[in-house]
Amino acid sequence: MHPPLTLSKHPLCRQNVQNLQSCHTTNPWYEKWFLGKCNREKWELDECLKLQKIFKAKRNKEKGEKYKERRRERSERAMEEGKKEEIHVLVLVTGSVAAMKWVELIHKITDEYFDDEAHRETTKLCIHSVATNAAKPFIEATEFGGAFPAGSLVPTNDENKRSLDQLRKKKNERNYSNGGGLYDEVFVKLGPFTVDGYPNCVVQNYNDASEYNQSGGWQKRGDVVTHIDLRNKADICVIAPCSANTLAKIANGLCDNLATSILRAWDFTKPLLIAPAMNTYMWQNPITKKHIDAIKENHGKQPFGDGVQFLDPIEKTLMCGEMGVGAMRETVSIAKNVIRVLNDYLQKKKTEK
Numbered sequence: 001m002h003p004p005l006t007l008s009k010h011p012l013c014r015q016n017v018q019n020l021q022s023c024h025t026t027n028p029w030y031e032k033w034f035l036g037k038c039n040r041e042k043w044e045l046d047e048c049l050k051l052q053k054i055f056k057a058k059r060n061k062e063k064g065e066k067y068k069e070r071r072r073e074r075s076e077r078a079m080e081e082g083k084k085e086e087i088h089v090l091v092l093v094t095g096s097v098a099a100m101k102w103v104e105l106i107h108k109i110t111d112e113y114f115d116d117e118a119h120r121e122t123t124k125l126c127i128h129s130v131a132t133n134a135a136k137p138f139i140e141a142t143e144f145g146g147a148f149p150a151g152s153l154v155p156t157n158d159e160n161k162r163s164l165d166q167l168r169k170k171k172n173e174r175n176y177s178n179g180g181g182l183y184d185e186v187f188v189k190l191g192p193f194t195v196d197g198y199p200n201c202v203v204q205n206y207n208d209a210s211e212y213n214q215s216g217g218w219q220k221r222g223d224v225v226t227h228i229d230l231r232n233k234a235d236i237c238v239i240a241p242c243s244a245n246t247l248a249k250i251a252n253g254l255c256d257n258l259a260t261s262i263l264r265a266w267d268f269t270k271p272l273l274i275a276p277a278m279n280t281y282m283w284q285n286p287i288t289k290k291h292i293d294a295i296k297e298n299h300g301k302q303p304f305g306d307g308v309q310f311l312d313p314i315e316k317t318l319m320c321g322e323m324g325v326g327a328m329r330e331t332v333s334i335a336k337n338v339i340r341v342l343n344d345y346l347q348k349k350k351t352e353k
């Protein structure tokens with residue numbers, strides 16, 4: 001017997017499928033004869049399916065080419081008018097040691113995005129990065145540790161550039177041991193930044209205070225509400241690293257900071273990628289799987305792809321010295337996934353128009 005038939009949706013095969021299905025139910029005593037007939041027809045259906053696959057792949061490729069062409073034309077027009085198409089990537093950073101890789105991740109996302117020559121010519125990449133309070137000390141540890149070249153994130157405004165240079169000179173005299181001060185003073189206040197070598201990239205950083213008292217935050221009726229504004233602007237969101245705490249909050253709908261408020265209001269027709277990072281004991285705790293399952297179930301299959309996609313952690317020696325699964329996967333792998341999913345999403349959105 002052939003396996004269950006699943007081609008009934010294909011209009012050309014529908015009749016054949018119905019015949020095949022009825023031959024088993026209505027004429028079981030003719031099994032031998034029908035078996036031969038079924039096998040032949042199954043073979044024909046398989047051939048038909050193969051052709052359909054080839055046809056679909058060809059049509060998708062053509063659509064992709066047309067999309068690229070339209071994008072090129074649009075960008076040429078925009079360039080003539082002195083404008084570029086803006087693509088908004090939201091990067092949420094939470095309190096895992098892997099937050100030390102924040103600047104590296106921004107770099108890798110930018111590298112990956114502008115690896116496509118068309119992007120360099122046509123678009124402006126706007127990265128909006130939100131750090132939780134627990135993430136800020138890890139981000140600062142990087143800046144203090146000097147793991148990145150001084151110019152890796154460059155303020156776009158000259159006065160802010162000078163302020164940053166002065167802060168860098170004085171960084172050893174300053175005491176930011178209460179955690180978070182440097183992130184607020186440098187990465188939020190002196191923004192927006194550009195990524196060294198990529199003038200078409202703008203990085204704007206946010207903290208919880210950005211909801212209220214930063215320029216652009218909410219003060220009175222009619223003002224921008226930051227978490228809704230970012231939710232609306234974003235084409236894609238990645239949480240990297242995602243701490244056990246934030247994972248639990250998303251699973252349960254808690255929203256007591258800017259990052260989780262964005263996620264609580266998230267538009268699940270847009271892609272959301274989550275890269276958990278935590279100690280092996282935390283990762284192996286059964287509650288972690290429950291939270292991941294709950295997130296997948298609640299936000300599961302959405303109009304776009306899987307709705308939420310998890311970029312699972314990897315095995316390595318963790319900060320605590322133990323070896324095990326729980327470390328955030330490499331930033332280059334996260335960046336590649338973000339840009340691949342972003343491109344698919346933008347292409348799908350445009351072909352659907």
Ligand SMILES: Cc1cc2nc3c(=O)[nH]c(=O)nc-3n(C[C@H](O)[C@H](O)[C@H](O)COP(=O)(O)O)c2cc1C
Nearest residue numbers: 094095096097132134135243244245246277278279
């Ligand atoms: C040195 C240090 C390293 C930590 N690393 C992690 C980690 O990798 N993953 C994690 O889930 N929590 C880690 N934590 C605990 C979180 O920072 C803590 O649960 C925090 O409340 C997370 O807050 P957030 O989800 O709002 O960012 C670490 C804490 C410390 C002090």
